[in-house]
Amino acid sequence: MTAMFRRLSMLAAMLVAIGAAPPPAEGPRVLAAASLQESMTAAAEAWARAGHPRPRVAFAASSALARQAMAGAPADLFVSADEAWMDVLERGGRVRAGTRANLLGNRLVLVAPAASRVAVRLGRGGNLAAVLGTGRLAMADPAAVPAGKYGQAALERLGDWRAVSGRVVRAENVRAALALVERGAAPLGVVYATDARASRAVRVVAVFPAASHPPIRYPIAILKGATSADAAPFRAFLMGPRGRAIFARYGFVVR
Structure with missing residues (x-):
């Protein structure tokens, strides 16, 4: 009986110690x-x-x-x-x-699916609208999302926006825009250079001049x-x- 009492006492002490232990610290x-x-x-x-x-x-x-x-x-x-x-x-x-x-x-780039062989020239005299054809241009929503705002500013500055604005699909963020190009739902997309670098499913087909948009x-x-x-x-x-x-x-x- 004494041995059992000691075991019960030890178990009770362990439970009290566990209950009294502070919760693990949480990071920011x-x-x-x-x-x-x-x-x-x-x-x-x-x-x-x-x-x-x-x-x-x-x-x-x-x-x-x-x-x-x-x-x-x-x-x-x-x-x-x-x-x-x-x-x-x-x-x-x-x-x-x-x-x-x-x-x-960061830098702003134009991407296409990795298997695509398109060549794109941005700016007046370029072929962005022709390459896009009836397809969609994937972008983070230019009305609110930074990548989309930078993208619209760049396309306006280069003279491409009017020709392609009606074909823009507005994604909720830049990674959603990237995903549309990765799975072939859009033939081209405007994303950050770091997004393109993080994906093996796309390739960079053009780099926007730094002067074409506000500093990122x-x-x-x-x-x-x-x-x-x-x-x-x-x-x-x-x-x-x-x-x-x-x-x-x-x-x-x-x-």
């Missing part, structure tokens, strides 16, 4: 532009391997993420694919003062409602040498 909640999927995931994994709680990252169009943040969705960091949506959060009082900075840059900048900021103690350290990691090296490996322009 990050809202990140869809084009950052591979690179931000790699950065989060590198941070976790260094002994920190793994960041929890949600990827979507910057427009969708900014609206979520404005509506009060819990998050610690926001990384946008353009400055305009960060401006929205800043004007709305959602950004912690002094934490906004430009993290990355990815700002980062800590949100005013941040609660994670790792929000500032993870931001510093992303902006530091190790973080920048990860983004450079995925084709981003590091600043």
Whole structure:
């Protein structure tokens, strides 16, 4: 009876200890532009391997993420694919003062399915509309999504927009536009160079001149409602040498 009592006592003590143990620490909640999927995931994994709680990252169009943040969705960091949506959060009082900075840059390209043999010349005297034919041009929605806004600006500047605007299929984000080209639903698409690099199912057929659209900048900021103690350290990691090296490996322009 005494032995059984001792075993029961030990079991009770173990249960109490387990119940009293603090819950595992949670990493910062990050809202990140869809084009950052591979690179931000790699950065989060590198941070976790260094002994920190793994960041929890949600990827979507910057427009969708900014609206979520404005509506009060819990998050610690926001990384946008353009400055305009960060401006929205800043004007709305959602950004912690002094934490906004430009993290990355990118390039804009035109892609086709990998098996396609089309050759495209952009600009006046080019053949974009002719190559497109009756097909669709896949783009992130130019009305809201950064990649689409950059794309429309570039096509307008080069003189191609009027001829192709009626054939644009507006995707919810740049990765959705990429997917349309990958599966052959659209013969051409406008995406970031890093998106094209991440896919074996497409090839780059043209690169938009940098001067044809506003500079592609990815700002980062800590949100005013941040609660994670790792929000500032993870931001510093992303902006530091190790973080920048990860983004450079995925084709981003590091600043």
